[in-house]
Amino acid sequence: MFEQRTLSRRERERLIHRQEILDAALELFAQKGFYNVTMKEIAERAEFAVGTLYKFFQSKQHLYKSLILERTIHFHNTLINVLDEEMDDPLEQIEKFIMTKMGLLGKHIAIIRLYFTEIYRVNPTIKADLEAELTRMRREFRTKLSALMERAINAGLIRRSDPMHMAMALDGLMKGFVFGYLEESFGKDPSEIDYEKLEKLFAEDYAKTVREVFFKGALASTAA
Amino acid sequence: MFEQRTLSRRERERLIHRQEILDAALELFAQKGFYNVTMKEIAERAEFAVGTLYKFFQSKQHLYKSLILERTIHFHNTLINVLDEEMDDPLEQIEKFIMTKMGLLGKHIAIIRLYFTEIYRVNPTIKADLEAELTRMRREFRTKLSALMERAINAGLIRRSDPMHMAMALDGLMKGFVFGYLEESFGKDPSEIDYEKLEKLFAEDYAKTVREVFFKGALASTAA
Amino acid sequence: MFEQRTLSRRERERLIHRQEILDAALELFAQKGFYNVTMKEIAERAEFAVGTLYKFFQSKQHLYKSLILERTIHFHNTLINVLDEEMDDPLEQIEKFIMTKMGLLGKHIAIIRLYFTEIYRVNPTIKADLEAELTRMRREFRTKLSALMERAINAGLIRRSDPMHMAMALDGLMKGFVFGYLEESFGKDPSEIDYEKLEKLFAEDYAKTVREVFFKGALASTAA
Amino acid sequence: MFEQRTLSRRERERLIHRQEILDAALELFAQKGFYNVTMKEIAERAEFAVGTLYKFFQSKQHLYKSLILERTIHFHNTLINVLDEEMDDPLEQIEKFIMTKMGLLGKHIAIIRLYFTEIYRVNPTIKADLEAELTRMRREFRTKLSALMERAINAGLIRRSDPMHMAMALDGLMKGFVFGYLEESFGKDPSEIDYEKLEKLFAEDYAKTVREVFFKGALASTAA
DNA sequence: AATGAATGAGGGTTCATTCAT
DNA sequence: CATGAATGAACCCTCATTCAT
Numbered sequence: 001m002f003e004q005r006t007l008s009r010r011e012r013e014r015l016i017h018r019q020e021i022l023d024a025a026l027e028l029f030a031q032k033g034f035y036n037v038t039m040k041e042i043a044e045r046a047e048f049a050v051g052t053l054y055k056f057f058q059s060k061q062h063l064y065k066s067l068i069l070e071r072t073i074h075f076h077n078t079l080i081n082v083l084d085e086e087m088d089d090p091l092e093q094i095e096k097f098i099m100t101k102m103g104l105l106g107k108h109i110a111i112i113r114l115y116f117t118e119i120y121r122v123n124p125t126i127k128a129d130l131e132a133e134l135t136r137m138r139r140e141f142r143t144k145l146s147a148l149m150e151r152a153i154n155a156g157l158i159r160r161s162d163p164m165h166m167a168m169a170l171d172g173l174m175k176g177f178v179f180g181y182l183e184e185s186f187g188k189d190p191s192e193i194d195y196e197k198l199e200k201l202f203a204e205d206y207a208k209t210v211r212e213v214f215f216k217g218a219l220a221s222t223a224a
Numbered sequence: 225m226f227e228q229r230t231l232s233r234r235e236r237e238r239l240i241h242r243q244e245i246l247d248a249a250l251e252l253f254a255q256k257g258f259y260n261v262t263m264k265e266i267a268e269r270a271e272f273a274v275g276t277l278y279k280f281f282q283s284k285q286h287l288y289k290s291l292i293l294e295r296t297i298h299f300h301n302t303l304i305n306v307l308d309e310e311m312d313d314p315l316e317q318i319e320k321f322i323m324t325k326m327g328l329l330g331k332h333i334a335i336i337r338l339y340f341t342e343i344y345r346v347n348p349t350i351k352a353d354l355e356a357e358l359t360r361m362r363r364e365f366r367t368k369l370s371a372l373m374e375r376a377i378n379a380g381l382i383r384r385s386d387p388m389h390m391a392m393a394l395d396g397l398m399k400g401f402v403f404g405y406l407e408e409s410f411g412k413d414p415s416e417i418d419y420e421k422l423e424k425l426f427a428e429d430y431a432k433t434v435r436e437v438f439f440k441g442a443l444a445s446t447a448a
Numbered sequence: 449m450f451e452q453r454t455l456s457r458r459e460r461e462r463l464i465h466r467q468e469i470l471d472a473a474l475e476l477f478a479q480k481g482f483y484n485v486t487m488k489e490i491a492e493r494a495e496f497a498v499g500t501l502y503k504f505f506q507s508k509q510h511l512y513k514s515l516i517l518e519r520t521i522h523f524h525n526t527l528i529n530v531l532d533e534e535m536d537d538p539l540e541q542i543e544k545f546i547m548t549k550m551g552l553l554g555k556h557i558a559i560i561r562l563y564f565t566e567i568y569r570v571n572p573t574i575k576a577d578l579e580a581e582l583t584r585m586r587r588e589f590r591t592k593l594s595a596l597m598e599r600a601i602n603a604g605l606i607r608r609s610d611p612m613h614m615a616m617a618l619d620g621l622m623k624g625f626v627f628g629y630l631e632e633s634f635g636k637d638p639s640e641i642d643y644e645k646l647e648k649l650f651a652e653d654y655a656k657t658v659r660e661v662f663f664k665g666a667l668a669s670t671a672a
Numbered sequence: 673m674f675e676q677r678t679l680s681r682r683e684r685e686r687l688i689h690r691q692e693i694l695d696a697a698l699e700l701f702a703q704k705g706f707y708n709v710t711m712k713e714i715a716e717r718a719e720f721a722v723g724t725l726y727k728f729f730q731s732k733q734h735l736y737k738s739l740i741l742e743r744t745i746h747f748h749n750t751l752i753n754v755l756d757e758e759m760d761d762p763l764e765q766i767e768k769f770i771m772t773k774m775g776l777l778g779k780h781i782a783i784i785r786l787y788f789t790e791i792y793r794v795n796p797t798i799k800a801d802l803e804a805e806l807t808r809m810r811r812e813f814r815t816k817l818s819a820l821m822e823r824a825i826n827a828g829l830i831r832r833s834d835p836m837h838m839a840m841a842l843d844g845l846m847k848g849f850v851f852g853y854l855e856e857s858f859g860k861d862p863s864e865i866d867y868e869k870l871e872k873l874f875a876e877d878y879a880k881t882v883r884e885v886f887f888k889g890a891l892a893s894t895a896a
Numbered sequence: 897a898a899t900g901a902a903t904g905a906g907g908g909t910t911c912a913t914t915c916a917t
Numbered sequence: 918c919a920t921g922a923a924t925g926a927a928c929c930c931t932c933a934t935t936c937a938t
Contacts, residue, residue, distance in 0.1 A: 010901090017901095033341075035259035038928060049903045054930065116406065117341055131411040138407065159440070165429075168404055169437040175403045176396020182340070183362065187355040205389075213393040216383070217441025238918090262911060264921095273920040275914080284912065462897090483707035486932060488900095497899040499935080508933065564854065565705075565789055579859040586855065607888070613877075616852055617885040623851045624844020630788065631810065635803040653837075661841040664831070665889025682922090689922090710907060721924040723910080732908065 018056050021046045022067050030110035031190045033117055034064060061123055065130045071111040075104055076137045083144040090152035091215075097148070098174070098210055099203070105178050106202025113182055142167060170214050177206045242280050245270045246291050254334030255414045257341055258288060285347055289354045295335045299328055300361045307368040314376035315439075321372070322398070322434055323427070329402050330426025337406055366391060394438050401430045466504050469494045470515050478558030479638045481565060482512060509571055513578045519559045523552055524585045531592040538600035539663075545596070546622070546658055547651070553626050554650025561630055590615060618662050625654045690728050693718045694739050702782035703862045705789055706736060733795055737802045743783040747776055748809045755816040762824035763887075769820070770846070770882055771875070777850050778874025785854055814839060842886050849878045 024046035028037040039060055043050045057063035082100050087093040105112065142164070149163035149170075158166065181202075185193065231239070248270035252261040263284055267274045281287035306324050311317040329336065366388070373387035373394075382390065405426075409417065455463070472494035476485040487508055491498045505511035530548050535541040553560065590612070597611035597618075606614065629650075633641065696718035700709040711732055715722045729735035754772050759765040777784065814836070821835035821842075830838065853874075857865065 014901090039930080040928085043904095050929085051904065051931080052902055055901070060929070116403065135411055161436070165433045166437075168401065169397065169433050172400020172404050173393065173397045173437075174400065176398065176400035177392065179340070179399045179403060180392055180396050187359055209389045209393050212385070213390075213397075213438065213441065215441050217437065217439050234918095241918095263913085264911080267921095274912090275921065276919055278913070279918065458897095465897095487934080488932080491900095498933090499900065500898055502934070503897065564851065583859055609884070613881045614885075616849065617845065617881050620848020620852050621841065621845045621885075622848065624846065624848035625840065627788070627847045627851055628840055628844050635807055657837045657841050660833070661838075661845075661889065662885065663889050665885065665887050686922090711909080712907080722908085723925065724923055726909070727922070 014056075017046075017048070017052075021048065021053055021056055021063070022070065025063055025067055026071070026110055026114070029064070029067070029114050029117075034060075034114075059123070061126050065126050068111070068115060069130060069133055071108070072115065072134065072137065075108060075111070076141065078104060079141065080144060083141075083148055090148060090155055091157050093148060094152065094170070095211065097145070098170070098214070099207055101174055102177075102207035102210065103199075103203045105174065106199040106206075109178065109181065109198065112178055145171065170210075173210050173214055177202070177210070241270075241272070241276075245272065245277060245280055245287070246294065249287055249291055250295070250334060250338070253288070253291070253338050258338075283347070285350050289350050292335070292339060293354060293357055295332070296339065296358065296361065299332060299335070300365065302328060303365065304368060307365075307372055314372060314379055315381050317372060318376060318394070319435065321369070322394070322438070323431055325398055326401075326431035326434065327423075327427045329398065330423040330430075333402070333405070333422065336402055369395065394434075397434050397438055401426070401434070465494075465496070465500075469496065469501060469504055469511070470518065473511055473515055474519070474558060474562070477512070477515070477562050482562075507571070509574050513574050516559070516563060517578060517581055519556070520563065520582065520585065523556060523559070524589065526552060527589065528592060531589075531596055538596060538603055539605050541596060542600060542618075543659065545593070546618070546662070547655055549622055550625075550655035550658065551647075551651045553622065554647040554654075557626065557629065557646065560626055593619065618658075621658050621662055625650070625658070686728075689718075689720070689724075693720065693725055693728055693735070694742065697735055697739055698743070698782055698786070701736070701739070701786050701789075706732075706786075731795070733798050737798050740783070740787060741802060741805055743780070744787065744806065744809065747780060747783070748813065750776060751813065752816060755813075755820055762820060762827055763829050765820060766824065766842070767883065769817070770842070770886070771879055773846055774849075774879035774882065775871075775875045777846065778871040778878075781850065781853065781870065784850055817843065842882075845882050845886055849874070849882065 021042065025037070025042045028041055028045060039050050039053055042063075043053050046053075053063065057066060079097070079101060082093070082097050085093065085096075087096075145167040146163045149158065149166040152158040153160060153163060153166075181198075245266065249261070249266045252265055252269060263274050263277055266287075267277050270277075277287065281290060303321070303325060306317070306321050309317065309320075311320075369391040370387045373382065373390040376382040377384060377387060377390075405422075469490065473485070473490045476489055476493060487498050487501055490511075491501050494501075501511070505514060527545070527549060530541070530545050533541065533544075535544070593615040594611045597606065597614040600606040601608060601611060601614075629646075693714065697709070697714045700713055700717060711722050711725055714735075715725050718725075725735065729738060751769070751773060754765070754769050757765065757768075759768075817839040818835045821830065821838040824830040825832060825835060825838075853870075
């Protein structure tokens with residue numbers, strides 16, 4: 001009966017190995033980009049032979065797809081959980097959303113950079129698959145963030161405005177910090193990046209600015 | 225200015241051919257990414273032979289570097305011109321800056337996407353070269369936008385705050401719309417994109433939201 | 449003969465398993481050729497794991513060698529038995545030989561095709577082994593068929609001629625039908641071949657033509 | 673006007689190079705089989721770089737297809753020319769056909785062996801293409817040889833019989849000698865084969881036996 | 897004996913770059 | 918300058934074989 005829940009040793013090991021490969025791939029892809037990483041390199045970092053990679057993933061592109069998808073889903077679910085919470089105060093929920101997302105962004109810069117380095121001319125089936133899934137997630141996200149804005153507007157907490165535009169503005173503001181950071185980091189040696197500091201930067205400094213600008217705007221008069 | 229006259233026909237033609245190659249390369253790179261475009265393809269679209277490309281650019285990477293750099297410089301100069309103008313009203317200048325940048329973003333999505341699809345493991349010399357130049361421009365830009373913010377703060381037009389943070393917030397807000405758009409466009413066939421509509425979208429709708437949110441913020445109370 | 453009794457259950461099972469592997473291999477090799485069949489495929493069809501195949505055969509090439517050899521020996525022995533029979537009428541014996549061989553050919557097209565799709569660059573030892581054995585059999589076969597022809601010639605039943613040439617002609621005539629058939633079947637999906645019909649075709653129609661042409665020739669005058 | 677007939681130097685060189693590649697490939701394939709020859713080997717023997725091979729042929733399989741097809745067409749056309757001649761004496765024409773085919777067989781053993789070493793699991797489009805062409809040729813050949821037999825039968829020169837069976841018997845008899853030879857040659861080192869002697873063997877000895885057996889049959893009585 | 901995950905050498909193919917014309 | 922055929926290093930992927938369980 002409960003064997004269904006309990007994976008066999010074999011199966012458990014397989015999953016661990018799969019994760020090890022994905023972890024190695026993420027590090028390398030994020031550092032050097034999809035086309036500058038060889039399967040051999042991934043294998044070496046994951047401490048397997050090339051052939052083993054192909055036991056887990058049909059091709060380099062499938063590996064990439066799995067990587068993007070699995071990490072994105074985690075990211076997505078965390079945010080959707082916040083948006084799905086039933087909180088009485090929409091502003092508080094928006095704040096929580098900001099804090100959560102900024103925390104994630106600072107922690108997962110690697111996968112975000114990867115996410116924006118699409119592989120065109122990818123096997124069409126893979127691309128379609130990946131896109132379908134991502135589109136579904138983006139739509140859900142947009143809808144729910146927009147709904148939260150609408151709740152805030154209807155509660156008179158946020159200015160009358162198109163809730164979707166507000167959602168885009170808030171999300172764009174946060175994304176903007178990520179790309180500002182990525183731009184800055186182009187020149188840096190990836191091994192020199194202080195990930196702890198980075199996380200803190202996003203979770204504290206950047207998050208604070210996002211909240212202030214988003215809520216209060218920049219004008220002095222509005223602060224009055 | 226007047227150097228144009230001193231160019232011989234030969235030299236003028238050379239420059240035109242160079243531009244044709246860069247234009248062809250930009251279209252292809254933006255559509256398919258650096259690694260999915262071959263020198264042969266670029267040559268064909270530019271209506272030259274492969275060998276000819278190498279008369280103008282040492283390597284594919286040098287071509288890419290020139291492309292990024294020249295387009296970025298144009299982009300950069302346009303914005304710097306706005307920031308360098310001596311206007312009496314800082315808010316008006318910020319507004320002009322927003323309108324100008326949003327106009328540029330909508331018009332040059334291709335090169336922006338390319339700019340963020342870096343080529344790592346690029347020949348180190350090239351990378352260093354490119355980075356040095358880009359860093360110089362970014363620094364200049366940040367400094368000048370920050371200075372504008374400071375002028376606005378000192379004039380009591382914008383809330384007391386770190387001018388650099390304000391600069392990052394404004395710029396991030398605009399960048400955020402670009403990446404929101406890019407994310408949306410992943411699934412689309414590049415040939416189906418309506419560039420006129422896109423330009424208008426950025427110059428009008430998105431620009432409006434940027435201005436509203438940046439200046440007034442989202443809170444209902446602040447609008448009072 | 450009686451060794452069969454002395455085999456332990458273990459040993460008997462081993463032999464059965466070995467046969468199952470060889471059967472699976474023959475089907476696959478005949479269908480797709482040596483280089484298009486993987487050990488994994490053979491293992492799956494034989495319902496064993498890959499590792500098990502290596503308990504029975506040192507390598508893929510050894511497996512192939514065993515397959516060719518064992519099947520060829522069966523084929524060979526059947527024909528030799530006919531040639532070794534002590535029959536009074538050489539013509540009758542030739543007829544029996546034709547019928548037997550045509551029956552075998554129609555029944556074992558698969559192994560024949562395989563036999564002609566040699567693996568060159570095979571491990572030299574294997575090749576030498578296989579060749580030595582095959583050469584021995586071919587020599588025995590040729591000698592005995594030739595002897596039969598000689599008996600027929602000496603009995604005045606067959607035209608004075610080189611017995612070896614007559615042997616080659618008869619055997620060639622039969623082989624010719626096989627390759628005529630193989631040529632025809634290239635375009636066909638192997639799963640669509642009607643093996644029963646094929647067997648009948650060889651045993652009846654083709655065999656009849658072989659007998660007529662071999663014995664009587666084509667000329668009208670000779671039939672008179 | 674006549675430029676159409678006159679190939680440019682470039683084009684002429686291209687054709688020569690193409691032929692050199694096909695020649696190198698034939699030698700190697702015939703010696704070692706499709707799967708035991710690497711593109712690198714072919715390139716080396718043809719004195720080109722691997723990349724160059726791909727300028728002429730899309731893939732190894734396309735190269736193989738071109739090889740088979742072009743050589744087969746030559747072979748085919750030579751025979752069809754004989755069958756299409758308008759000769760008064762059908763028997764004379766059959767004799768000429770035998771001599772021509774035996775001459776070709778002895779001269780082109782390599783391509784024949786290759787022709788029977790099909791590549792299954794070949795790209796389906798290639799296979800279909802190749803098969804369609806081969807089937808068309810086989811059909812034409814069979815029809816024309818059969819028609820010749822019919823003419824001979826109607827002229828009372830050959831026994832009343834199914835012309836198609838007679839055609840198959842004659843062709844099979846000749847093919848049989850080829851496979852008899854191939855079987856014999858398995859064990860030999862390909863470099864040791866005396867091609868001149870081989871050609872003579874087919875054109876003289878074997879051809880003589882074919883004619884005798886096919887026309888007169890083996891029976892002593894028929895020779896009377 | 898049986899299993900099947902792991903190995904890694906080897907082959908097909910691509911494409912940036914060169915160079916003779 | 919312009920051309921494009923030729924080059925060959927490098928990469929993705931396959932699959933025969935091994936070995937710990």
